[in-house]
Amino acid sequence: MNIKPRSIALLMALAVLLGAAGSYIGIEYFASSDQKTEEKSGQIANADQGNFASLSEEERKKLLEDMAGSKELKKISQAYGIIKDNYVSEVNKDELIEGAIQGMLDTLEDPYSVYMDKETMEQFNQSIESSFEGIGAEVSMVNDKVTIVAPIKGSPAEEAGLKPNDQIIKVDGESVKGLDLYEAVLKIRGEKGTEVSLQVERPGVSEPLNIKITRDDIPLETVYTDTKKVDGKNVGVIEITSFSEKTSEEFTQALEKLEKEGMEGLVIDVRGNPGGLFTDVQEILKEFIPDDKPIVQVEDRKGEKSRYFSDTKEKKDYPVTVLMDEGSASASEILAATMHEAGGYDLVGTKSFGKGTVQQAIPMGDGSTIKLTLFKWLTPDGNWIHEKGIEPTVKVEQPDYFYTNPVEVKKPLKINDNNEKVKNVQKMLKGLGYDPGRTDGYFSKATEDAVKAFQADAGLSATGEVDEKTGGKLEEGIIKEVRNEDNDRQMKKALEVLFK
Known part of the structure; x- marks a missing residue:
């Protein structure tokens, strides 16, 4: 596998993204001006206009005064006053208010609806x-x-x-x-x-x-391209690492370049892609999906749906497959579901993450923000994949050693040990071409011999025991094998099914 730098579209250090993560800002669901939608879509496309943050100062003040007069808000105000004036110690008024906001969001039991104070933002x-x-x-x-x-x-x-x-x-x-x-x-x-x-x-x-x-x-690059040969045919590979503000533009440029070079098939790789802006995945889908089926549907709290369409008349004249895995989430799942249900293209890999809700970031006017789940998104056929994920049409697992863990050695692993750490090492040895005899976690004589052979080849003392140095060398070897694109079963299968 050719490992390239991956990144998020916006936001920060941990790649806290819009897509699957609760830390992202949520799928942008706004329709572009040239997109045809059903009757209710205009209301959704402009849903942010009704947000508190979009009101003028006078409108906000009046709204807050009206709210303060309600029975529910009076109860909150009463509790605030009781705590502020009577608690045994001095209290921080701002912390009380922010705690109340956080408490309300906690009752939703929705990991994607969160509050960020000014400092956090x-x-x-x-x-x-x-x-x-x-x-x-x-x-x-x-x-x-x-x-x-x-x-x-x-x-x-x-x-x-x-x-x-x-x-x-x-x-x-x-x-x-x-x-x-x-x-x-x-x-x-x-x-x-x-x-x-x-x-x-x-x-x-x-x-x-x-x-x-x-x-x-x-x-923060999000689009990478490659070319391959399959039975003498030119195949393009476009890897999308997330959907940011420039992703669709980068994708279109990459696609046009590959088409000009005579591409006869395409693999779109969204493995490990946690999602991003729907505006960008929408533009990408418009390259492939005709206008007779929706790209995506959005459902509000009343169950009313809006459908978003492409303006493309015909499919591409070359085959396409989509690569996905358990790290493909949100906007990546929109792409995968739509390419299959509306385009008839194959999905290769493993089941996706399963995030089917839409969030809106709502500024509170003082630098703080509430990110609130407002909608569900549905596939072109009306399926809700939340917490279910999308099943591939062609399921392909990577080799076992792709799923091994770092080797943690507090004391050396040796013959007759029987645990998960030994099982992990056995899978690594097998992946590196050594025969441990078994992979069930029992450190047998055959496993000891395999460890000795590996240690000798790695320039280590051939003790037959797995210590910290041996564990580190095993990890290095596995990383090298994972990066070798010849070992990428999923990519091989995606290329294989293109012309079937």
Whole structure:
């Protein structure tokens, strides 16, 4: 696999994105002026005009006065006054108000509806012009745990071995339990060259993993191109790492270049793409989807739907496949679902993340912001993929060693040990061409012989025990194999099905 730098469209250090992550700003669902929609779409396209932040000062003041007169708001005001005037210690009035806002959002039990105070917003608005500094991973809040949606390819997070669905439980030894997503992210992000230690829980692994990551610059490029030959035919590959403000423009330029060069087939790769602006995925889809089916549907709280259409009349005259995996979320899922349901194209890889809601960032007028879930998005056929994901039409898993974990060795692993760490090492050895005899976690004589052979080839003392140095060399070898595009089964299959 050719690992390229991946990045987010906007926002900051941890690649806290609009797409799958609760930390992103949410899918932009506004229709472009030339797009045909059904009757209700105009109301949705201009939904932000009804936001508190869009009102004038006089309109805001009147609205607040009207609200203060309501029974519900009087109760809140009464509670505020009782606490402020009578609590045993002095209280911070601003903290009381912000706590009330946070409390209201907490009752929604929606990880994508969050509040960011002025200070948090200022920190998140830093360093977003051409790059940001951090570890390079998309995160979300899942079951009250900070969860990796996808590490950015080529980022420190990917280099260190973070994977989709890893749950971060400690940052530099401090628990993040009870913190909201943004508070946790601010602990993880940091300046280039500094190190952060994450303790993560990984599905299928009984003990937490400790992963050290050196922060770096994460560039904000989102589109990468490549060309391949399949049975003598020219195939273009366009990898989209996220959907930002310039992604559709970059994609169109890449597509036009490939078409001028005589491309006879195309693979669109959105693996590990956590999402982004719907305006951009919409423009990309208009290149491929005719106007007889919607690109996407948006449903409001009343169940009323708006449908968005392309203005394209015909499909491309060459085949297309889409590559996706468990790190493909939100806008990436819109692309995948639409390419299949409305375009009839194959989806290759593994099931996607499953985020089917739409958020709007609503400024509060004082520098703080509420990001609130306003809509569901539905596929062209009306399916809601939230917490379900999208199944590929051609399922392909990567080799087992793609899914191995960092080797953590407190004491050397040796013959007759029987645990998950040994099982992990056995998968690594097998992936590197050594025969451990078994891969069930029992450190057998065959496993010892495989370790000795690996150590000899790596220039280490052939003890047959897996210590820290041996574990590090195993990890280096696996990273090299993962980066070798000859081992990318999913890409090979995507190319294979193009002309079938």
